[in-house]
Amino acid sequence: MPARAQPPILEVRNLFLRRDRTVILNQVDWRVNRGENWVILGPNGSGKTSLLRSLTGYLAATAGEIHLLGGEFGNCDWRALREHIGIVTTSFGSLIPVCETALDTVISGKFAMLDLWVRVTTAERKAARKLLALVGAAYAEKREWQHLSQGERQRVLIARALMATPRLLILDEPCAGLDPVARRDFLAMVERVARRRGGPALVLVTHHVEEITPAFTHALLLRGGEVVAAGPRERTLTSARLSRTFGTPVKLQRKRRGLRLSLRG
Numbered sequence: 001m002p003a004r005a006q007p008p009i010l011e012v013r014n015l016f017l018r019r020d021r022t023v024i025l026n027q028v029d030w031r032v033n034r035g036e037n038w039v040i041l042g043p044n045g046s047g048k049t050s051l052l053r054s055l056t057g058y059l060a061a062t063a064g065e066i067h068l069l070g071g072e073f074g075n076c077d078w079r080a081l082r083e084h085i086g087i088v089t090t091s092f093g094s095l096i097p098v099c100e101t102a103l104d105t106v107i108s109g110k111f112a113m114l115d116l117w118v119r120v121t122t123a124e125r126k127a128a129r130k131l132l133a134l135v136g137a138a139y140a141e142k143r144e145w146q147h148l149s150q151g152e153r154q155r156v157l158i159a160r161a162l163m164a165t166p167r168l169l170i171l172d173e174p175c176a177g178l179d180p181v182a183r184r185d186f187l188a189m190v191e192r193v194a195r196r197r198g199g200p201a202l203v204l205v206t207h208h209v210e211e212i213t214p215a216f217t218h219a220l221l222l223r224g225g226e227v228v229a230a231g232p233r234e235r236t237l238t239s240a241r242l243s244r245t246f247g248t249p250v251k252l253q254r255k256r257r258g259l260r261l262s263l264r265g
Contacts, residue, residue: 015064086161109163151182
C-alpha cells in the first residue's frame with residue numbers, strides 16, 4: 001500500500017482581499033510543499049506584505065482558503081499555529097528594548113515575547129548560543145540591542161525565530177537597510193540556514209533577484225495583487241515573466257555569482 005502523501009506546509013486557494021473598493025489580492029493560489037524554499041518577488045504595491053499578513057492571521061481575507069501546518073484558517077486556533085512560524089522583519093526592531101542583550105533577544109523567541117522577563121534555564125542559554133553561532137553572531141551575545149548594527153540585528157532576529165523551532169520561517173525584506181558587504185554576508189548566512197538539516201521551510205520576500213540564493217527552489221511572482229507565475233525557479237524566473245511582474249522590459253542574467261536583472265532599452 002503506497003505511503004500517504006504528506007500535507008503541504010502551506011496552501012492558499014482563491015485568496016481574495018478587498019478593502020473598501022480596492023482589490024489588494026485577487027484569486028491567489030499558492031502551495032508550499034515540504035522541502036521547498038520560496039521567494040516572493042514583486043514591485044511595491046504588488047500585495048506581498050498583505051499576503052504575509054493574511055497567512056499569519058493579522059489581516060482577514062475577504063474570501064478564499066488558507067491551510068497552514070495542517071490547520072485551516074477559521075477552523076482552528078490560528079494563534080497556536082503562529083507559534084510554529086518564525087518571522088524576521090525590520091519592524092520588530094523598534095519593539096525590542098534597547099538595553100536587552102542579543103542572547104536574551106534570541107531566548108525571547110522561545111516564549112514568543114518581546115522584552116524577556118521569564119527565568120531562563122542553562123539549557124535555553126546554551127541553545128541560544130548555538131543559534132547565535134549558526135548565524136555568525138556568537139561574538140555579540142552580550143552586546144545590547146542599541147549597539148548592534150542593522151546587519152547584526154537581522155542575524156539576531158533569525159536566531160530568535162529559530163529558537164522556537166519553527167516549521168516555516170518568513171524573511172520579510174531582511175536586506176532592507178544593509179550596505180552591499182553586509183547584504184552579501186547576510187545572504188550567505190541565510191543560505192547556511194536554508195541548507196540546515198531538519199530546518200524550516202523558508203519564504204523570502206524581496207524586490208531584488210540578486211537576493212535569491214541557490215537554496216531557494218521556487219518563486220511566486222506578484223503584480224497588482226495577482227499571481228504572474230508560481231513554480232520552480234528555473235521555469236518561473238525568466239526575462240519575460242519578470243518583465244510582466246515589474247511592468248517594464250527587463251533582462252535576467254544567470255551568472256556564476258547569482259542572478260542579475262537589468263533594464264532593456
